[in-house]
Amino acid sequence: MGTKKLTRRELLKGVTLAVGASVLAACTPPPTVSPDAKATAPTGQPPATSKKVTLRVGTWWDIWKPPIQWFMDSNPNIEISYEVTPGGSDYANKMLTQIAAGDYPDTFMVPASWFQELAAKNLFMPIDELVARDKIDMSKWMLDQYEWAGLNKKLYGFVRGAAIPMGLYYNKKLFDAAGAKYPDKSWTWKELTEAAKQLTKQPDQWGLIGFGNYAPLWHKAVVSNGGGLFNNDETKCLLNEEPAIQAFQWMVDLVNVHKCAPPPSVIKESDRTAFIAGKAAMQHYHAQWYSYKEMSVNFSVPVWHILYPGAGKVDVNFAESHPWCISQKTKNQEQSWLWVKYITMDKKPLKYLTDDYVPGAYDVQSLMADLPKEKRDHYQVVFDAQKTIRPNRFGIKAANRVQQIVNEQIDLLYLGKKSVKDAMNDAVSQINPLLK
């Protein structure tokens, strides 16, 4: 080859320069918030102390930059160190590492499904005294904060957003073409199954996208049929009892017997594109504004959503709403408390986030009054059902493991590898020892 070879000396020089540059860049402190964040009027809350403190705020949902800037503008003695981690298991990895290392944010958003387990380990500061001191009107919350962010009659934070359950979205065009009646609030499994069968036109169209192993869906199926996950004191798992077995049998039969829903391996329960593309007439999905917008407005598919009572024995829906908590170890209690109140109760950040995401749970009627009619109508469906919505939780002792065990067994059911009874007996035999 005619090209000039790089000498080792040149290589060494190059590498030294690259490494030097890397180290210099690596040591550069990063900006804490986006410079584009809008500056706005102060919230009217006084700074908690005169000494400037850095408050570590942790979350997995990177939508808080403008509210953070507004908070700092109105509280010049507080600088927020904004710590964002991707959600789901990534957030779990990061947060559990930080907790184990004793180095976690002053205040952070806690995934609803872990809240009780972590609260039971005394990781969060109780806020009951602060609530009483600041005379917070607890009647203004749409959700009972003690149910959603409390444990053993102690309150550990506030949930910012309303609890958004899974709505049943349906494609009006496909219903009209099949001459089928639209779903309504009186529907139970029976009507849902019949409609799904009627609307299935293989190979092009499924009646319904199945439940997969998505917890809020199977949880609703079990509880609406009179069953439950645990007994009252959470010492025994009840998934191998008749109501739960019937619920799982119904879910699996939709796929394996009636063949009116695709197996999860073909279309996952969370696959919005299949529904949007008209490959299924119905799908359970979060009754969020952005889901509705995506499924309807952006794609010109006429859809609407309802909340139906499942099996019909108990009217229930499951949802998650994630509390903002304060670390038990924080040295900045007042500042953390100021932040929690601001992000969950102040109208300005609540209104900003309501544009696209979950509406706030505090003083919701006043927030709703400012919304356009279509959005108000959409959320009215959800708010009408608030009394039936319960936190989608899996116990205090081993919430994530319990969920994992049930999911594994459900997967085997769809594959036809086990009977429902055997699968649930296996699940219970694994879960019960975890509850001791």
Next chain:
Amino acid sequence: MATLPIRISPHKLFGYYIPLYLVLLFFAALLLFPFIWLMSRSIMPYKDIFAVPTIWFPKTITFVHFQNMFSLPQWPFGRYFMNTLLVTLGVIAGRVFSASLVAFGFSRIRFPGRDALFLLVLSTMMIPFQVVMIPTYILFNKLGWLNTLLPLIVPSFFGGGAFYIFLFRQFIMTIPAELDDAARIDGCSRLGIYWNVIFPLMGPATVTVVVFSFLETWNDFLHPLIFLTRAGTQTLALALQQFVQVQFMQAEMVFVVATVAMIPPLIIFFAGQRYFVEGMIMSGLKG
């Protein structure tokens, strides 16, 4: 090097080569499909991305999404790109020099317990990062390195990892020891032998390590996830995951960001492909 026979009988051509290549083509297409789908969507107008029936190849090509990617005010992808590049270059530099030096020791220097020590080093390959995640986090926290790129770069200067040490060692063992003897007679020190004799002969192994390290570091998600938290410090893999979670409704941007993130590893892989294969099969010294 294996060569094809010059004359192929029709029986062998139709009974063996054509079916074989058809099968290979099928699998190649299967593997390429997601990449082509991703890239085609990144240059499609928004309305075509989820059109029904599906549009497989863009009817109209647009690069506007690429322009938009670098002008998203809340997502400084230019910075994420630079962070990733710095980490990747730093890791490659550290790994090439420290792993090759350690490998030189294991292959050329005789000392008591050498083989046992080498086995011990190899056994660290079986320890997943999750096991050492918490103590490592505590260590870097005490050093004040969290939220800087240092925890991602500096460890590669301390041995570079068992796999890379093994790779270099296997390569060095194929280099005749007589070359070391000749250098020693000429008055070369041990370090001099490493630097003047062994290192220049390790081209294929070095390129293999560079390519492997580039791919591994560029795509690394778990280390940045644990050590980087503050906005602006993230690497591309971490930011991409966050972006997908928050901006999933902006599907066109998700496709564009994923495409851009994929380009550097592709270039590196194709540029170093020859050395990569040579290094992998450890073909030894050429004449």
